[in-house]
Amino acid sequence: MKVLQPDNLAEALRLLVEPDGTPVPIAGGTDLCVHWPARDLDNTRFLDLSRVAGLSRLTLTHNALEIGARTTYWDLICAADAAKAFPLLAQAARLVGAIQIQTRGTWAGNIANGSPAADGVLAMMVYGASVVLQSVRETREVPLDEFFTGYKQSVRRPDELIVAIRVPRRAYTFEWLAKVGARRAQAISKVGVAMTRSENGWRVAANSVAPHVCRCRTLEAALNAGRTFTSPQEVRSLLSADVAAITDLRSTAEYRERVLSRLIFYRLAELDKPSGHV
């Protein structure tokens, strides 16, 4: 095992194009260290981001929230303005794991790890976040909903580092996130869903029901067209075009799709009640 410990971003990016092979960036370690004893002892190379200056920022401007590459869930919870401006980010930060995870886990790591169950990704996706990727050659910005290409696969090239996440500020008339796990804390999602509505329309994202966290565009289109639902089954029929749940150690495909459609149906049904205006 070898650890590379740059103290500035330029050096970190240079190390990503070293001829010895691409190292694995490590920030909070809450994903990578889970399987620490089982890793390849001799050949793994880590690019430690913990000493790189300037990566922990959390900047809220009139137009956007910018989250640094090493900014943690706890950083956001403690930033009252950012947490108030993006309540689903604050909610996801508390749901992703207990305080010991919140203080170490990073938003960028949640994206880079590529888990289909990522709670932070769910919240960032319904806020229209984009991922800023930088390499020695260029900097580019990719919409988060176009970032993943498959299970733990993404458009990030080996020489690129996620250096920031940009979340645009919009006026929302509806913001909602729900997570179902084996318990209410410190559990990996069996199924999760987030929804927002702005002047740009509805955004719906779900986790643990596809190879990666995904937008539910068929359902979004129906909601944007003003469609209403009379049963969870109607929601599920639409979702079948958007999700592809599987059965694994945490849950079954049937449970996931059934619960996802019921969560959405009953939350939307609340909006139709006299007090539940959108």
Add this chain to the structure above:
Amino acid sequence: MTDLDLSFTLNGKPVRLHVRPDARLLDVLRYDCGCTGTKEGCGEGECGACTVLLDGLPVNSCLVPAFQVAGRSVETVEAVAPEVTGPLNRTGTAQCGACSPGIVVMTRWLREHPEVLQDATLRQFMSGNLCRCTGYDSVISGVASVLDPKETAGGEGTSA
């Protein structure tokens, strides 16, 4: 693998060690520093038995690579004052004791940062410290009695 030359502050005192480059903070504390109060439970960030304070924030030391600890401050259960542990001994917070070091460290942190409880409940903050003996009510009532000694500690509403 060449050794890692590691200097950090442990419970207020500087330490300098040579450790395996792949050591976890948990390993360094237990095997290199002799701070065996910190326990390994699950070893994968679920149970909180290995909770320590890193630069003043609670972390699972099983998920912290030692190479990220250089130059930083670590505080373990060994540095917790008796006024924190005393009430826990009288409230049935510990039964088998495996989870207790993590719970003691969390109790100390919450005692020093009461402001964090304005936005989340005690149960939420203790949700990363698993206990398979007590059923949690005596953990919560014990921690509550440390945080507010005047209050007769009762369990809080929602379960985590």
